[in-house]
Amino acid sequence: MTRRAEAGLIVAAALIASVGVAIVEFTRGNWLNAQVALTFLAFVASFGGVHLAVIRWAPGASSLLLPTATFLTAVGFIEIYRIDSEAAALQRWSLLVAAATASMVLWLLRRTGVAVFRRYRYVILAIGVAFLLLPLLPNSWIIHGATVNGSRLWVRLDIPGTLRVLSFQPGEIAKILITIFLASYLAERAEAMSVVSRKIGPFKVPEPRHLGPVIIAGAAASLVLIYQRDLGASLLLFGVFIGMLYIATGRSFYVITGAVLAVFGGIGAYATFDHVARRIEAWLDPFSHITDAGYQTVQGLFAMGSGALTGSGIGLGRPDLIPAVTTDFIFAAIAEEMGLAGSLAVLAGFSLLIAAGFGIAIRSRDRFRKYLASGLTIVISLQAIIILGGVLRLLPITGLTLPFMSYGGSSLLANMVIVTLLLRVSHEERL
Amino acid sequence: MPVLFFNIIKLLFLLLLFLFLWQISRSIRSHLGSNPGTRTEGHAAELVILTGDTEIDRVRIRPQGHVIGRSPDADIRISDPYSSEFHARVGIQDGQVVVHDLGSTNGTYVNGRRVTSPTSVSRGDTVQIGKTILEVR
Numbered sequence: 001m002t003r004r005a006e007a008g009l010i011v012a013a014a015l016i017a018s019v020g021v022a023i024v025e026f027t028r029g030n031w032l033n034a035q036v037a038l039t040f041l042a043f044v045a046s047f048g049g050v051h052l053a054v055i056r057w058a059p060g061a062s063s064l065l066l067p068t069a070t071f072l073t074a075v076g077f078i079e080i081y082r083i084d085s086e087a088a089a090l091q092r093w094s095l096l097v098a099a100a101t102a103s104m105v106l107w108l109l110r111r112t113g114v115a116v117f118r119r120y121r122y123v124i125l126a127i128g129v130a131f132l133l134l135p136l137l138p139n140s141w142i143i144h145g146a147t148v149n150g151s152r153l154w155v156r157l158d159i160p161g162t163l164r165v166l167s168f169q170p171g172e173i174a175k176i177l178i179t180i181f182l183a184s185y186l187a188e189r190a191e192a193m194s195v196v197s198r199k200i201g202p203f204k205v206p207e208p209r210h211l212g213p214v215i216i217a218g219a220a221a222s223l224v225l226i227y228q229r230d231l232g233a234s235l236l237l238f239g240v241f242i243g244m245l246y247i248a249t250g251r252s253f254y255v256i257t258g259a260v261l262a263v264f265g266g267i268g269a270y271a272t273f274d275h276v277a278r279r280i281e282a283w284l285d286p287f288s289h290i291t292d293a294g295y296q297t298v299q300g301l302f303a304m305g306s307g308a309l310t311g312s313g314i315g316l317g318r319p320d321l322i323p324a325v326t327t328d329f330i331f332a333a334i335a336e337e338m339g340l341a342g343s344l345a346v347l348a349g350f351s352l353l354i355a356a357g358f359g360i361a362i363r364s365r366d367r368f369r370k371y372l373a374s375g376l377t378i379v380i381s382l383q384a385i386i387i388l389g390g391v392l393r394l395l396p397i398t399g400l401t402l403p404f405m406s407y408g409g410s411s412l413l414a415n416m417v418i419v420t421l422l423l424r425v426s427h428e429e430r431l
Numbered sequence: 432m433p434v435l436f437f438n439i440i441k442l443l444f445l446l447l448l449f450l451f452l453w454q455i456s457r458s459i460r461s462h463l464g465s466n467p468g469t470r471t472e473g474h475a476a477e478l479v480i481l482t483g484d485t486e487i488d489r490v491r492i493r494p495q496g497h498v499i500g501r502s503p504d505a506d507i508r509i510s511d512p513y514s515s516e517f518h519a520r521v522g523i524q525d526g527q528v529v530v531h532d533l534g535s536t537n538g539t540y541v542n543g544r545r546v547t548s549p550t551s552v553s554r555g556d557t558v559q560i561g562k563t564i565l566e567v568r
Contacts, residue, residue: 005458012451019447023440064459071451313441338445345448352455363526 002063003055009067010051013074014043020078020314027315039081042092043074046099050416053103054423057110060430061423064356069404069419072349073412075342076405079333080326082315087326087407094409098416105420113428114421118368121184128177131170132220135228151230151399171224171233172414175379176421178237182244183371185213190248190367205253214254217241218261222269229275232390232398236383238262243378247361248371283396296323300332300391304343311339326407328399331391346405347388354381360426373425376418476528476568478521483563484510496522498533499560513537513561521558527551528567530558537561 018040022032047070054061073095081088109116117124135145135152146154146167157166186193193210221238224230242258245251269276278293286294286301299322306312319325319333326333335343357377364370380403387402389395401411478497479489490497490507497506502516509518515535522529531549532539540559541550552558558565 009451009454009458012454016447016451019444023444026440027437064455067455067458071448071455075448310441310445313437314444316437338448341445342448345445345452348452352452352459356459365527 003051003059006063006067007048007051010047010070011044013067013070014040014047016071017043017074017077020074021081023313024078024082024315027313035081035085038092039077042095043070043077046095047073049099050102050106050420053106054427057106058424058427060427062356062360062426064359065353065419065422065426068349068353068356069415072346072353072404075334075338075346075349076330076402076407078314079319079330079337079405080407082337083320083326083333084407090409091407091412094412097409098413101413102416102420105417106424109424114369114372114424115366117180117372118184118187121181124177124184125181128174128181131174131177132224133227134170152228153230153233169408169410171228171230172410173417175233175236175240176376176414176417179240179244179375179379180372182241183375184368186244186248186371187366187368189213190371193245194249194251206251213241213245214257214261217245217258218265222265226273229273230399231269231276231279231396232386232400235262235386235398236379236400238265239382239386240375240378243382244371244375247374247378248367279396279398283393286393296329297390297393297397299323300329301393303329303332303336304392307336307339307343309340311335311337311342313337324399327401328387328397328406329391330402330406331388334405350381350384350403354384357381357422360422360429363429364425365429369425369428373422376422380415380418478507478558479566479568480507480509481557481564481566483561485563489568492521492523492528494523496520499565500533509560509563511561511563514563518560519558524549524551528553535560 018036021039022036025031025033025035047066051066054066077088077091080091134155137143137145137155139145143155143157145152146156148154153169153171154167155170193206193213195206198205198207217238221234221241224234224237238258238261242255245254245258270280271277278289282289282293282297286297288294290298303317303319303322306317311317314337317333317336319329319336322329322332331343331346334346338345354377357380358374361370361373361377364373383400383403386395386398387400390397390400401408403415404412477489477491480487485507487507498517498520499505499507499509499514500516500518501509501511501514505517515533515537517533518535519533519539520531522531529549529551530539530541530546532546538545538547540546541552542556543559552567554567556567558567
């Protein structure tokens with residue numbers, strides 16, 4: 001696909017967003033208004049801007065990622081606009097900030113490429129862990145952590161002299177930094193780790209010291225679970241770790257150990273933590289907890305069920321009945337108003353994005369770039385799987401955002417940066 | 432009447448979503464090169480014979496590869512006394528052009544360096560077989 005085709009598809013996706021906004025306005029009894037134009041402009045300016053940055057600083061990059069990302073963002077945006085127009089206006093600004101950050105990342109890497117991360121990997125790890133721990137800052141400081149819905153993953157900055165606060169989720173950035181570190185660590189260690197010399201019964205196992213990373217992964221994940229009470233981020237972190245280990249070594253041993261650890265960790269968390277236990281009970285039998293913990297899941301199921309094949313039509317359903325619908329349950333809202341057809345389109349979009357990401361990883365010649373591309377793709381896919389599984393009641397519900405689609409500036413920014421890094425990696429393969 | 436109207440809008444919008452996905456999938460297909468009309472961008476795909484006595488002067492590398500040599504059964508036949516009957520094979524592996532020396536007497540050289548194991552080459556590299564020089568483009 002040529003750059004021109006990419007630009008065309010980005011404009012087409014921006015058009016989809018503004019058509020959706022126009023339909024929402026129409027169902028409210030308004031005709032075309034400024035919102036439609038603003039949406040179109042925001043999408044063209046942000047994704048078009050990244051597109052120009054790619055032409056300028058990474059001309060060899062794959063042209064499949066950006067249009068797909070624009071499409072997913074557009075469909076999510078329509079639903080956010082339909083549920084909460086004020087939030088959508090904020091989301092437009094986040095989109096511009098995210099695009100500016102993405103372009104800046106491309107500019108920063110224009111000479112050095114992603115290889116520069118290898119040199120500073122321990123600095124990157126330190127920053128990543130610091131970001132992960134940032135929400136634990138005491139409430140009285142200017143920059144302080146905040147607890148929202150029982151999870152402590154927000155950081156707020158009080159702007160002095162006013163009542164305004166700037167808030168963001170540092171965990172979103174931390175997951176990228178930790179992935180970069182893992183890729184660079186595995187690029188050097190994977191070969192040693194893939195040697196399975198010992199045998200216990202019928203199982204081949206690697207040297208005990210190579211188990212270290214798996215244990216560290218489990219420890220980091222449980223730390224997040226204990227201190228931030230965030231089940232989703234904990235699962236994501238652990239999954240990315242195990243997934244990358246498997247890709248780097250090709251040994252199912254790590255996956256099996258990881259799965260066993262996860263199951264025991266899950267059982268342990270169920271027995272120890274109230275909030276985990278409540279969620280798992282609400283997952284197993286949401287209808288008997290319909291008044292409290294199961295309410296969100298049940299509302300989501302009703303919403304998706306009422307959507308049927310083609311949905312109620314944008315602006316004609318009641319997705320606003322679901323708690324946290326613009327963030328965690330955006331997919332239920334899409335399934336209600338755009339039906340099975342619309343939700344399959346979203347899943348197809350994710351599949352294309354993920355396939356493109358792994359395609360870049362396969363084509364990469366350098367180990368580090370290969371692991372980086374696959375790790376970043378795992379982050380997006382696992383996050384989508386965990387939250388979609390939660391919405392569809394295949395997994396317990398966890399508070400993760402659906403990449404590109406959910407409302408939230410930090411999440412949008414992090415996902416844009418992930419796509420940018422993938423673009424950069426694909427560019428370096430063409431040099 | 433408005434119900435019908437809203438239903439039409441709804442279906443048109445869903446159609447729009449799938450049209451977009453269809454466009455992207457088409458682009459992917461051309462990206463993968465399964466569409467014979469398009470050439471994979473950026474990847475070396477042609478072998479150009481720079482010096483030497485051959486019947487053809489350039490050939491598109493096919494996925495299953497070509498055997499180069501003096502034998503009449505070679506895919507690319509070169510009349511070069513320093514070349515072996517079946518001298519080397521040029522093929523595509525994981526999207527990359529790879530040169531295998533087939534145990535030739537005088538060796539295969541990539542950019543002037545003798546290669547014994549399968550070596551991946553990229554655009555602009557030269558491959559020397561006997562006195563024949565080929566370039567990957």
